[in-house]
Amino acid sequence: MLERVDFNGNPHIGVYARANDDIVIIPQFLPSKIKYLLEKILNAKVIELSIGGSGIIGSLLAMNSHGAIVADFIEEHELDIIKKNFKGEILIIGDRFNAAGNNILVNDYGAIIHPMISDETAREIKKVLDVEIKKATIAGLNTTGMAAVATNNGVLCHPKIDEDERKMIEEIMGVKVLTGTVNHGIPYVGAGIIANDTGSVVGRNTTGIEMGRVEEALNVR
16 A cells, blocks of 8 residues: 655655554654554554654664664663564664664665664674675665665665666665655655555655656555
8 A cells, every 4th residue: 555644744754754564663743643544554553752852763763574773862761662562673773873764774685784884883783684784875875774765575766876786786685676756856765755565655745656656666556
C-alpha cells in the first residue's frame, strides 16, 4: 500500500520517522489519524519517541530487522522505549557522524554507510545490523540514508547516481535499484518516504508520477 501524508503540514516525513517490518517510530504529538494511517499502511506498531528531546527520528535512527543504530545523545528514558519495543540489538553510535538515519542506508541484506565513519564504528554497525556493509557515496553524497530508501524489496535512489554506484548498491543490498524523486522533484528521497516491506508512505507533495516510481522501486502493491 502507498499513501500520501504530511506531519503537521511538513511533507519531509522521512526526516521525522523510521520503520522496519515490526515498528514505526514517530515524533510525539502527531494527530491520531496520522498514527492510524501509518499503522495501517505499514502494518507495524506505532511508537512515539524523541531522541535527545528532538523529533527528527528519521535522521537520528537507522534500523533493520536485526538491529538499530541511534545517535549518542539519546536519553536513557528514550532508549528504554526503544528497548521495550524493539527485538534486536541496539548500538548507540559515538562516531562524529552520529546522525545514523542520515548516514546509514540499510535493509536486511546490506548497508551503505557514510564514507567518513570510522572503521571501528563501521565494524560495530556491521555486527549490530548483521549485514555486509560498505563505505560509499550515493549520487556523490555522503549522507546515504537521505539519498536513498531501501527495503527488502528494492531501493529508490537519488536520480544522479552513476552506474558504478548502482551496481555497488545492488551487490551489497541484494535488490534492484531504481531512481526517482519525491515531493514534486526533491531528489533526497530518504527525506520524503517512510517504508518497509509491507508499504510506503510519501510526503504530501509527491506527484502521481513520483508515486508510480516509488511503487515500482519498492514493489509496493
